[in-house]
Amino acid sequence: MSFAQYMDIALYDESVGFxxxxxxxxxxxxxxxxxxVGPLFGALIARRLDExxxxxxxxxxxxxxxxGAGPGTLARSIAFATPECGSxxxxxxVERSSEQxxxxxxxxxxxxxxxxxxxxxxxxxxxxxGPQFASSPIAPYGFTGVVLANELLxxxxxxxxxxxGAGNFERLDVHHVEDGLEFVVxxxxxxxxxxxxxxxxxxxxxxxxxxxxxxxxxxxVDRVERGVVIVIDYGATTPEIAARPEMGWLRTFVGQxxxxxxxxxxxxxxxxxxVAIDQLATACEPSKTTTQRxxxxxxxIADLVDEGRRRWTEKASAPDVEALRARxxxxxAEALLESGGLGDFVVLEWTVEMRDEAADRSRNGR
Ligand SMILES: C[S@@+](CC[C@H](N)C(=O)[O-])C[C@H]1O[C@@H](n2cnc3c(N)ncnc32)[C@H](O)[C@@H]1O
Numbered sequence: 001m002s003f004a005q006y007m008d009i010a011l012y013d014e015s016v017g018f019x020x021x022x023x024x025x026x027x028x029x030x031x032x033x034x035x036x037v038g039p040l041f042g043a044l045i046a047r048r049l050d051e052x053x054x055x056x057x058x059x060x061x062x063x064x065x066x067x068g069a070g071p072g073t074l075a076r077s078i079a080f081a082t083p084e085c086g087s088x089x090x091x092x093x094v095e096r097s098s099e100q101x102x103x104x105x106x107x108x109x110x111x112x113x114x115x116x117x118x119x120x121x122x123x124x125x126x127x128x129x130g131p132q133f134a135s136s137p138i139a140p141y142g143f144t145g146v147v148l149a150n151e152l153l154x155x156x157x158x159x160x161x162x163x164x165g166a167g168n169f170e171r172l173d174v175h176h177v178e179d180g181l182e183f184v185v186x187x188x189x190x191x192x193x194x195x196x197x198x199x200x201x202x203x204x205x206x207x208x209x210x211x212x213x214x215x216x217x218x219x220x221v222d223r224v225e226r227g228v229v230i231v232i233d234y235g236a237t238t239p240e241i242a243a244r245p246e247m248g249w250l251r252t253f254v255g256q257x258x259x260x261x262x263x264x265x266x267x268x269x270x271x272x273x274x275v276a277i278d279q280l281a282t283a284c285e286p287s288k289t290t291t292q293r294x295x296x297x298x299x300x301i302a303d304l305v306d307e308g309r310r311r312w313t314e315k316a317s318a319p320d321v322e323a324l325r326a327r328x329x330x331x332x333a334e335a336l337l338e339s340g341g342l343g344d345f346v347v348l349e350w351t352v353e354m355r356d357e358a359a360d361r362s363r364n365g366r
Contacts, residue, residue: 019096067148159208160209286349292346
């Protein structure tokens with residue numbers, strides 16, 4: 001099987017897949033993501049949602065579809081931040097793993113259920129007091145609002161390919177051998193749209209071919225009638241990824257530690273890659289690309305940290321939970337802005353104006 005097929009089973013198979021069984025984000029989980037650092041990240045995303053809601057003319061129903069919501073931590077922080085768009089908010093956590101969806105209801109006021117397709121349609125078309133939250137493995141089309149994905153694309157199945165400088169490609173397949181699994185090199189073809197991007201990497205270096213992520217972007221942009229798709233992840237260009245020594249872009253994680261070889265113990269660890277932003281751009285050029293540091297600074301992370309410091313100072317002699325939370329913003333901000341860490345993540349935004357049928361046709365017919 002291809003590496004992408006293998007990875008999809010190793011991460012998502014209902015009975016053995018890492019995310020379907022034991023794996024999750026969080027301090028007590030397998031890796032720390034920005035929402036799991038603390039509530040500050042969610043407070044800033046809430047500001048970005050407000051900005052979008054106002055830009056769209058404050059629609060009475062404002063849909064946010066968070067893909068790969070994991071245990072639902074970002075939604076809880078956004079709810080806690082009480083955004084201005086809250087009264088219009090229909091926030092759907094789309095999560096493939098039912099184990100993780102089962103965690104969404106915890107400490108989330110306004111959670112309405114784990115929905116089937118019909119329930120999702122009703123949820124995103126409903127009008128009335130929000131915020132309302134729901135979960136589903138299924139995402140809707142045709143809404144006004146936001147698609148959000150934090151550290152999803154690095155987890156979508158990818159292949160591993162290289163080129164020889166003369167237009168020929170090879171990929172790593174996964175074969176059964178007596179004592180386990182091993183990589184076998186096989187000739188392969190790549191799509192005309194991705195071949196030039198892959199060929200821009202140094203010949204002979206193995207690189208991730210992220211067709212599922214490209215497909216996901218195309219669908220995400222098509223889902224939104226008016227609004228924005230926001231993707232946050234660790235990313236680089238394909239040539240930069242190819243230059244990482246010893247395929248350093250292909251990583252495994254378990255219990256906050258780097259794991260072993262991705263073919264050892266399938267289902268026992270996370271498998272992830274740096275996201276190739278130039279491959280994503282073949283789906284649709286992003287309207288905006290920034291680092292997480294720039295994105296959070298623009299949204300006023302410094303003000304929130306100063307406010308936290310002030311609140312802590314006021315109550316330092318007899319701190320309550322709120323004062324402790326305020327103080328923790330300082331450390332959270334350091335982690336979220338860190339060079340060589342979360343601060344260097346890329347934030348890609350695709351703004352979707354009123355649907356343009358001609359543009360849709362040209363994108364779909366590429
Ligand atoms: C690295 S975790 C990120 C969790 C969360 N967004 C965070 O930042 O903490 C990726 C999550 O995406 C989920 N996932 C993977 N593919 C998905 C898909 N196609 N649709 C919805 N969820 C998906 C996985 O089950 C996993 O929970």
